[in-house]
Amino acid sequence: MTMNIESIQHENKREGLEAFRAGDTVTVNVKVVEGNKERIQPFKGVIIQKKNAGISATLTVRKMSGNVAVERIFPMHSPRIESIALERAGQVRQARIYYMRDLRGKAARIDERK
C-alpha cells in the first residue's frame, strides 16, 4: 500500500516538457478531427505563460495571425496534442510575459537565449 496520488498523476504525464519557458517560440501540433478524418494542425507562437500544475499544466501560446493576435491555452498532457517542438529559445525576464499583448511589430521582438 504505497500508492499515492502523485505517482498516479505521473503515469499519464508527457515527458520532456520541462524545457519550455516563457518567451520561447514553439510549434504545438494539435490533432484535429474534420468529418471522420484526423489531421495534425500546427500552431506556432510565443509562450507567454506556463502553468505548472502537475497533470493539469497548461501552456498559453500567442501568435499574430495577420493583424489579429490569437492566444490558445493547451493542456500540456492532453492526448490531443501530438507533439510540442521548440523553434527558438527566447530570453525574457518575467515568467509571464503578458506585456507582449501591448506590443506590436519591432517592439514585440524577443532576444535569443544562449
Place this chain on the structure above:
Amino acid sequence: MKGILAKKLGMTQIFTEQGERVPVTVLEAGPCVVVRHKTIENDGYAAVQIGFGLKKESRLSKADLGQFQKAGVSAREHVCEIHEEELAAWPVGKEFGAADVFADAKFVCVSGVSKGRGFAGCIKRHNFTSGPRSHGTHNIREPGSQSAHTFPGRVFPGKKLPGHYGNKKVTVKNLVVVKVDNDRNLLYIKGAIPGPKNGIIVVRKS
C-alpha cells in the same frame, strides 16, 4: 448492493480520447477480505463483514484479535458490514479487490466521513448570504432573524443556526465510475468524494 472498503488517495484529472479533461477521485479499493458472515438465525440480520488494510496484531484488543483468528485471516485495520446476498456466497477468508465488485459497474454510491469544520457559522454551514461589509453595518456574518415575535413566540425546531459542521457520515449517490484498474485495485470516480485524503470510504454499487 455489492460494496467494498477503500482509501481515498486524492483527486486528479484524466483525459478522454477526445481530449476532454475529467476530474476524478482515485480510490484504493482493496484488497479486502471476508471476515465473517452474519446470518438471520445468529445475529438477527444478514450481512457480510469485510476487512481492509493490515494492522499489527499487537495493536489489537484480544476481543478483536479473536475475531480475526476465528476467521483465519490476518488482522485488518478497518472493518465494515455490507448487506448483500451475492457476497454471502463468498467464503470467509476470501480476498477480493475492486475488479471483483465493480467490473461492470457504471455508477456507485460512496459513503465517508466528511472533513470536520468545527463550530461553523451560518454562511459556511448553511450557505447563508453575508451582509454588506460597508456602510457601517454590523451584520456581516450574522445569522439574521430567528423568528417572528408574538406569534409564534418561539423559534421553530430545525432553525438553521451556527453549530458543529462536518465530521459526519455523508453518502453521495450515483457517482460515475470512470475507470477500474484491476491490477492495482484502483477505482477512478468522477467528481469529489466526502472526507480527507487517506480517509476510509465505503463504496457500493448503485
